[in-house]
Amino acid sequence: MSPPRPTTGSGRKIFLIATEESGDRLGAALMKVLRQRLGDAVAFEGVGGRAMAQEGLSSLFPIEELSIIGLAAIVKQLPKILRLIRRTATAAVEAAPDVLVIIDSPDFTHRVARRVRSRDPAIPIVDYVSPTVWAWRPGRARSMRRYVDHVLALLPFEPDAYRKLQGPPCSYVGHPLTDQLVALRPSAAEQERRDGKPPVLLVLPGSRRSEIRHHMAIFGKALSQLQAQGASFELILPTMPHLVEAVRAGVAHWPVQPTIVMGEAEKRAAFRIARAALAKSGTVTLELALSGVPMVAAYRAGSIEAFIVLRAINVSSVILANLVVGDNVVPEYIQNDCTPENLASALRDLLADSPQRSRQVEAFRNIDAIMAIGSQPPSARAADIVLTTGRQGRPAD
Template sequence: MSNNTIVIVAGEASGDILGAGLMRALLKQQPGLNFEGIGGPQMMALGFTSLVPIERLSVMGLVEVLGRLPELLLLRRRLIKRYILQPPLAMIGIDAPDFNLALETQLKAHNIPTVHYVSPSVWAWREERVFTVGKACHRVLALLPFELPYYQRHQIPATFVGHPLADVIPGNLTQQQAKKELQLNDHQVLAILPGSRAMEVKQLGEDFLAAASLLQTKNPQLQLVLAAANWQRKKQLDTLLRAYPDLEVTLAVGQSHSVLAAADAVLVASGTAALEALLFEKPMLVCYRLSPISYSLFRRKLKVPFVSLPNLLAGQKVVEELLQEQVQPQPIAKHLTQLLFDPLVAQKQRGQLANIHQQLSCGADIAAAQAVIEVIAEQGAGVSQRHRI
């Protein structure tokens, strides 16, 4: 490893997006930097060396992770050993707190500057994790403005950088352009995004398709576009679609932004896709389901009345949320009918989402890169001179 290497460990597709933006911003200031760790295709396109596929960290739920625990623990031990023996310029953990915080803690103890990018949801449950975060890293980079007070209250260094997606969405992509790209006509479009993880599609996909079938039966001209995050999810969705041979649906792989841009309303799993729908300012219904045991454990600790980012950012219910047993075809179809066919309801939601979008647009990639550079400079006493930017 060269002595100008920055390690990044990203946990899933959204982390790959954040990591790529951060890399671009850092490379503008220091073109000779090298990057390695765990990342996805967007990071790798910029020269990132991923030691294992990013999918190995994409595990959802408190129970679901148990089957993968030995593999994850072994991987983390390998990374700790590698970077203690060959200290990098800095280590940045992007999301994946259950994996990254322990890794950051070990590296920080060996005087390696560490940054945690994307605050864990201390505002939703387990606020005591702020102390774990503070022990693990020299700086937290928060995407959401309401996260800072939780760290300030405990004197833990944190910086609000905004959300990188808010700076680039919707870009120049219009609804008409997106419809043309997806070979759609001028009739209304329902975008269906059941999640980027296998478990999300397993938990939500069948009910999403059943609801879509109800809507299209009642409104034959309604166009359905189903977004598959990658080819693995496409294969999974193809299997589910066999139960709906009469359903007219466009299945788009790796085109979530085009799918959202084309939409008049969105049915989406809670998570990054809901944030993207917000940034496209599309009326949406948010759904989520965990295994019963995982949800029971999660609910006991939950401290906020919402789970979706649009509502959390607004501090009130802007979009409808259906969770667990509420995720049923009939209620889904009912809520989507309002969003699609009641202009007043749709317009009100679009206006509220536009206000939130403005709050999040802060030049996040540049702000995050500057914070990383500051941390490296601040921790310079523990890093040899050749390691400094």
């Protein structure tokens, strides 16, 4: 790596790249802490969404330009994607920041990072949110050493995975969900409803249209079987406003109609009174575990995607809740195993006072200690490493 160059003035310039809503929230929280630490002596450039704009970032382009789902759509938009990668890398090099922070979205951000490292090796690069090297394509960890100086991990087992896979330095900074425990945990009155009759059953088919398309019919059939077997329950289906029409179409023929709630506040309120959940595999399983809600996890995808992913996975579970607690307590039904019969049987156990339910509840009681990071919020720990890794601003000559 070439010697660091002086920066203009005594302040810091930080270039951030986030191309999805979740990354935008992480970036905004990081920017807020950095601003608190450095005041006017920090300047931000890069790519981000609405949350980062509120913290002072003027994005190179709207991140909605990268809201592409599905293999066919990606192939069609590939020239545009590559053009945005080149544009972002050029902007980062020309900005000559004290540090480049890439946030999640590795298919985009890592391509930018490799270009930046090739063109200016003096720019330190921090990767906020580890790619799933512990689940599939483990060789990525070692290759990241060429262009990433530090990885900020959201999950407590990731630093050990990077050590074993000979990746770059990796530090656990904490998951942003740990900042939201008050919103996830029931009050006394909500706990009474959680234990009451009929039990509240959450249905969480996914946050993308393709996921809703793959899961809704199977979930509906599973709930129909559950009802036919004599189980009584109150259904709540949390979703987001832009997906509500697709959800309503999907539940139109369900024999048990759910109450559809929209937005994060309503979703968290439903979590606090739920006895069990049927959830698409993903971050939501960690949310449910932190809320103490036993669950059945399911996932179906298109045949090509499933063929590729199922052959690449090298972990015993793809459920985040299982990976964090270190035990496969949450039953998971992936692709061909995701059948109405399997889902209904597993849900029946969770609605009752069964050993399967008790096993999950007990495991989730340990999750606070497992994910503990002390008194600092994740964004503050992340800011510490960003500032330590970055070049130190120096007075101009």
